[in-house]
Amino acid sequence: MTRIYAMANQKGGVGKTTNCFNLAAALAERGQRVLLVDCDPQCSLTAALGVSVLELKRSLYDLLFDDGPHLGEVVLSTRMSGVDLIPSHPKLAEADLQLLTVLEPQKRLAYQINGRSASDYDFVLIDCLPSLGTLMVNALVAADEVLVPYLPTPLSTAALPYLFSTMDRLYRLNPKLRVFGIIPSIVDTRTKVPRVELDRLRRLYPRLRILPSINKGVALERAMGLRISILEYMPHSTQAATYRELARILIEAAT
Numbered sequence: 001m002t003r004i005y006a007m008a009n010q011k012g013g014v015g016k017t018t019n020c021f022n023l024a025a026a027l028a029e030r031g032q033r034v035l036l037v038d039c040d041p042q043c044s045l046t047a048a049l050g051v052s053v054l055e056l057k058r059s060l061y062d063l064l065f066d067d068g069p070h071l072g073e074v075v076l077s078t079r080m081s082g083v084d085l086i087p088s089h090p091k092l093a094e095a096d097l098q099l100l101t102v103l104e105p106q107k108r109l110a111y112q113i114n115g116r117s118a119s120d121y122d123f124v125l126i127d128c129l130p131s132l133g134t135l136m137v138n139a140l141v142a143a144d145e146v147l148v149p150y151l152p153t154p155l156s157t158a159a160l161p162y163l164f165s166t167m168d169r170l171y172r173l174n175p176k177l178r179v180f181g182i183i184p185s186i187v188d189t190r191t192k193v194p195r196v197e198l199d200r201l202r203r204l205y206p207r208l209r210i211l212p213s214i215n216k217g218v219a220l221e222r223a224m225g226l227r228i229s230i231l232e233y234m235p236h237s238t239q240a241a242t243y244r245e246l247a248r249i250l251i252e253a254a255t
């Protein structure tokens with residue numbers, strides 16, 4: 001059965017795109033078929049996969065509106081074997097307003113992704129934009145579960161309730177939605193702050209699953225710049241090991 005995860009946090013720059021990209025690589029390494037959905041008008045994930053948005057005929061934007069193509073017509077294969085992509089487009093930035101005119105604007109992505117073509121995949125990972133608007137709501141309504149990249153700092157902790165209350169408000173539209181876990185990301189192991197903040201997070205949300213942390217490391221940025229995963233760029237790094245561990249956890253939870 002296809003498992004659909006939204007990589008979501010309305011805070012910017014917390015590792016959503018980096019985690020989608022490298023987690024997809026780790027899942028594919030274990031023989032899983034993965035569909036990445038770039039739900040961010042910044043198009044970072046699309047660019048990281050080497051797709052030039054200016055040359056795109058179709059993107060997620062077209063999928064969200066009536067009379068558009070169906071999923072299979074928008075999916076691109078990528079140079080990562082086993083990983084396909086629904087690319088984004090800068091005009092997705094206008095979707096928030098334009099979706100006001102369509103029926104059930106929050107369900108557009110769900111309608112496409114829960115259809116037949118997505119069942120070809122073991123995992124769908126939706127890279128969300130840093131905002132709690134209609135696009136993010138579409139991702140949360142389409143998803144089974146949410147992975148929350150989280151920078152262990154007091155400000156990030158203070159921002160989490162807004163994400164959780166948005167999820168609560170969507171209960172009627174997607175009653176199955178839950179947080180699969182928090183992924184502490186870009187964790188600077190040279191200071192005490194992340195450890196202290198993670199302890200505080202555990203006390204604040206004792207039932208929240210804290211997944212393995214992705215440590216801060218320049219190799220991850222370099223790898224993204226080269227459009228390859230950390231698993232390919234530095235297969236023996238701690239970050240590669242953590243993405244493999246996360247993939248193992250997701251696969252185990254799906255079976």
Ligand SMILES: Nc1ncnc2c1ncn2[C@@H]1O[C@H](COP(=O)(O)OP(=O)(O)OP(=O)(O)O)[C@@H](O)[C@H]1O
Nearest residue numbers: 012013014015016017018130186215216217220221
């Ligand atoms: N573990 C890491 N170590 C070092 N740098 C990282 C790590 N993870 C991400 N980065 C870098 O941090 C920056 C933000 O990461 P990323 O783009 O993945 O965040 P994001 O949450 O998707 O941002 P946005 O909210 O803008 O979409 C990028 O420059 C990325 O290369």
Ligand SMILES: [Mg+2]
Nearest residue numbers: 016017040044
């Ligand atoms: Mg991003």
